[in-house]
Amino acid sequence: MKNNKIAIIGSGNVATHLFKAFQGNLDVSLINPHHPEDVSDDTDIVIISVSDDAISEVSSKLSDFNGIVAHTSGSQPIDIIKGHDSGKTGVFYPLQTFSKDIALNYSKIPFFIEGGSKNTSKLLFSVAKLLSPEVSYADSELRKKLHIASVFSCNFVNHLWALAESLLKVDDIPLSVLTPLIEETLRKISISSPLDTQTGPARRGDEEILKSHIEYLKKEHPEMTNVYKVITESILSTYHKNNERNKL
């Protein structure tokens, strides 16, 4: 697969990072998404790495191209790629958030591959293996689960950190006072399931503390009350299923 010629279409963070990661490994070029016609005829694989709603359009502009066409989106089906033999379409999905100017350690990024045929799957798999040891197959259904799981564990988590920051802002306390606690929470789930490392008033079923927190939020941060209540209810029902308890 080292002899394959790859073109990455895109100008965003994912495209740029993939381009840099492939450099040195194989013959790769980075193509402006406004000029898909720049893809040379002898290219084996085109990876379209543009925003979800532009994939279809970019792919349809490659109608003269006869090689493999894959996209990098976790939330789009394989058949969003239009105008190509379905056996030569695929998905090449790196499960990571890419920031500009931040070098990433690709050996830790999991890639999820789908191909419209066995040959395409195998080829995209081998190409991903050049970048990372963590490569798996995943169809649309599994990618959706991975996407939802990453929404819970990253997007939602980041928002909870934003809420914590806003709770401390009035007293000029920076969110960084919580960093050691957050790092320790993350360290723990690297050795145990988070189901077993859960702590806090909801885990203990400490209704007095829970009520006092909700009272405080209702008064000072009413916009956070519902988030507090719903996650607390979720923890309570995970760990105190069979115990009698009052509704918050």
Add this chain to the structure above:
Amino acid sequence: MKNNKIAIIGSGNVATHLFKAFQGNLDVSLINPHHPEDVSDDTDIVIISVSDDAISEVSSKLSDFNGIVAHTSGSQPIDIIKGHDSGKTGVFYPLQTFSKDIALNYSKIPFFIEGGSKNTSKLLFSVAKLLSPEVSYADSELRKKLHIASVFSCNFVNHLWALAESLLKVDDIPLSVLTPLIEETLRKISISSPLDTQTGPARRGDEEILKSHIEYLKKEHPEMTNVYKVITESILSTYHKNNERNKL
């Protein structure tokens, strides 16, 4: 303050960790919570590090002791310490989660101090400074805010990781596939406010994806639907305040 004699009453993780941290710094002893009478007469400071509901009882058993008595709880007021001159009571609160057998880097743990008098505050502050450069004063009200903020940013976050784990379990995918993404999310908030690093479908206001996730959860994990909806609503109202949008 290096000449002060300290007794820590407790047998749990916080007591054990504090005892180890003080060793070498000053004269410290660890006292069994069932035998508070073992505190020697020449002790300057007693730190009661027991469960919240036992603080009051342990403190009242120290009625013969005339030095400073402090507890280590983030969620209890200073006056839960009974039977002592209020000017000699205090709170010595380390903002960290302590696990058995895990050595911690104390230089990164923030301590929050309260004293019933100026002298007590200053003494407890200096003692905490022996362990960590991050020492601040915090009364009950501020400790409550810190506690709520740590519930949001650690306890709730850990629960979201548990939900993500359970989403991936059916396909035998370990939560560790999300670790690079989680680590990158955490790295980002060390350089920017989480308000600015928010990503994901709710941040983009991508209602199509949001609806498809909610449909999926309703069918496969109904117990998670409400958590998804409420945090999504919270993100939407943070970033799309002035835009027209439909209720999920």
